[in-house]
Amino acid sequence: MILACQNISKSFGVEPVIRNVSFHVEDQEKVAIVGINGAGKSTLLKIIVGELPADEGTVTLAKGKTLGYLAQHQDMDDARTIYETVLEGKRQLIDMEQKIRELEEGMQSVSKEEMESYMESYHKLLHEFEARDGYSYRSEVSGVLKGLGFSEDDFEKHCNELSGGQKTRVSLARLLVTHPDIILLDEPTNHLDIESIQWLETFLMNYKGAVVIVAHDRYFLDRIVTKVVEISMHKSAVFDGNYTEYAKKAAFAREEALRAYYNQQREIKHQEAVIEKLKSFNREKSIKRAESREKQLAKIDVLEKPQEEKSEMHMTLTPSVISGNDVLRVEGLSKAYDQKKLFQDISFEIKRGERVALIGQNGTGKTTILKILNEKVDADAGSFTLGTNVKIGYYDQEQQVLHMEKTLMEEIADDYPKLTQTRIRNILAAFLFTEDDVFKRVSDLSGGERGRLSLAKLMLSEANFLILDEPTNHLDIASKEILESALNRYEGTVLFVSHDRYFINRTATRILNLTEQKIVNYIGNYDYYLEKKETNERAYLNTGETVEVVKEDVSEGKTDWQSQKEEQAKKRKIQNRVKKIEEEIESLEEKLSELEEQFQDPAVATNSAKLGKLHSEQVEVQEKLDGLYEEWEALASD
Known part of the structure; x- marks a missing residue:
């Protein structure tokens, strides 16, 4: 055991966050901590690394072991370049290398009497340097930076000029090259594209130390972790297996606990009815039987009703009118910024009822395509045509469709003036904004809260063509599943950009991969795209042929009447x-x-x-x- 958390509790004011949370991590084990937004996952990580004191409980780290921690948000005002900042993670090897050079340079001035001792120190240091891969540390730094999506041209950019997402990637790169015994990661995939996430998966799966991850990326967790710690209702539960196995086990455990509670309640009521009936017979023996049953009933250990986090949004997407069969036609679209071509001469069509995922690396132009379709940005060349009766509903990951100065009530009321205040309150409550929350200003909301508000407006739009840019960003897993369900029931058409592969897999009927300035079309979900990508993509880029797949129908089980x-x-x-x-x-x-x-x-x-x-x-x-x-x-x- 390398790390143990025993009965950790923490409150802020009178509000408990976590209570008696216990779990342990074995050497080289990969562990996920999951729970809804606000469950206390980040708080728990901060307690483990010592940034926050626990009210109760202990954190025990095995002797001589090191911790490395990546927080969600990075405050990096470092004037050094990206490469220099990450290279600093190899400070011990840099100092060791410098010492070796100094010893080599000083050999000429060492006396014969001191030479043996001098050479012993030199070889000892050289051996340690080699054992720690000292000759390859610079190439390792370059490899990690490239794996996380930085090009060599980026290496000389200064950290104080980077965006928040880029700073997080730099901090992650620096952490990975330090090789701590335990890596603690808080939402590491938020600012990575799919290829970078896949690289990070491989890195962590092969990592010789232990890893503890807080993440809402279910595909990522499925690939890496072998144990899940669930934080729910302030308490913890530990499940062996990856995320999918955890989800099944946790759902079964909740169903069993609820079933046991209701079965016991039925039995108690039944016994009370039997006792009442026996007493009504008003005979000595029947009364004695009733009293015997009452004694047995008093001995029952009454179960508490299982509680669940009140975290679920209630979302229904309903188009006001049905569009024509041809929803969107894109022809010869091109766009470049500052001499850099994003995409050139791309064409595709979308039919009614399709749910199309647009994927690709960061910087390839996915969001730009959505902005062009919403007339927020002009294309350099080409055109697009919307079909008959097509009404667009747009979800913008930057929330530019929201008005920062308005309250939540005003944000809804101004766009939908026919709605009553009661109706607006009910809609906001369905997206977890209750009581005085509705009078908060949009500017005061967190990223996740703004995302939920944008989804509330999207639901009210009654659009029949949804264009969504990273709709799952900042959503917890329960909210993602609700959005997935709403989109799968939706009778309209969907085009979306997402890095969430689990979400893509659950919702997409077609994949458009924006790569090498072109679109590659896959008729299927994300798993199918992965299966066919290596063999078909190169040929498709040359020939333009469409890859297709026939999906098998799954027959439902028949009821035994x-x-x-x-x-x-x-x-x-x-x-x-x-x-x-x-x-x-x-x-x-x-x-x-x-x-x-x-x-x-x-x-x-x-x-x-x-x-x-x-x-x-x-x-x-x-x-x-x-x-x-x-x-x-x-x-x-x-």
Whole structure:
């Protein structure tokens, strides 16, 4: 075990964030921490690295082990170049190399008496330098930077001139080249394109140390991790396996816990009803049976109802009108910035009902294409044509369609003046904005909150052609799944840019890969694209032929109606028998009362023959009654 978290708790004010969180990490293990936005994942990482104190609990790092941490946001005002900043991660090797050079230069002035000791120090240092791959550290730095999407031309850019996303990539590169025993990564894929994410996956899978990742990229987690720590309702649960295995196990565990709770509640209510019925018979034995059941009921360890995070958006996308079959035709589109060609002479069509993912490396022009289609940017050449009755709904990853100075209420009300305040509040609540949240200014929202607000406006647009630029950025996994479900039910057409491969796989019916300034078309989802990319892409770039795939239909299982009918008939039979037994019990109880009255008759008391007959009859009735009680309890307990 290299790292252990034991009963970690943290609150901000009176609000608990995490409570009694416990898990451990083995050497070379790859672990994911998952949960909704605000669950406390980043807080937990900060506690582990010592940036925040825990209110309770302990973090134990194995002796002599090192931690490396990448936060979500980087405040880097370093005047050094990108290359120099990442190279600093190799400071120990740089100093070692400098010391070796100094020893080599000083050999000429060493006396014969000191030479043996001098050479021993030199060879020892040289051996350590070689063992730590000292001769290749500069090429490693270059390789990591290129893997994370930087070109050699970028290496000389100064860090204080970079965007937030570029600074995060520089910080990640520097962390990776330091080779700590445990790497802690908070949303490392947010600013990477698909190829860089794939490179990082390979790096982390082969990494000799342990890795702890907070990420909403399910495809990334599926490829890397072997254990998942779930933070939910402030508490933790640990699951073996990758993300998909965790999701199945966690869903099953929640269903089982809920099923156990409802089954117990039904049993408690049932037992209470049986006890009430037994008491209503008003006989000594039935009352004793009722009291016995009450004692058993009191011993039950009552389960608490499982709670779930109230985090789910409620999203339905409904087009106001149906468009024509031809939704979009792009012909000969070209665009360049500052002499750099993004794409040239690209053409494609989109038909009604398609969900098309536009993918490619950062900087190839994907977002630019969407902006051209939304008339935010002019093309250098070419044209596009929208089909009949096409109404566009646009989701902009930069949220330029939002007005920073407005409140959330104003943002919706100004665009949709016919909506009542109650309706607007309900819509915002469906996207997790409740109570006074609706009076916040857009400028005060986080990136995730602005994303949810943009999705709320998109839902209201009633568009039949959705153009979405990175719609899953800043969304937690639960919200992504809701968006996926909404898009898969959507009766309109979708064109979207995304780096989220799991999202693409779940929603896309076609992939357009923007590569080498051209479009390569794949009829299928992301898995199909991966399968065919290596063999078909080069040929397609030369010939322009379309790759196609025929998807197999998945037949749904048929319901066994006969089995259901038999079960219903069995239940009706039991219900009828219970009712008949209750009638018989009532009749026999009356018969016992009559017999007891006869025992009180003075004439009977002096007639031994009559007494004997009454006693025999009383025993017979009591035996029947006892048998009926037992049968009734058995049937009533089913």
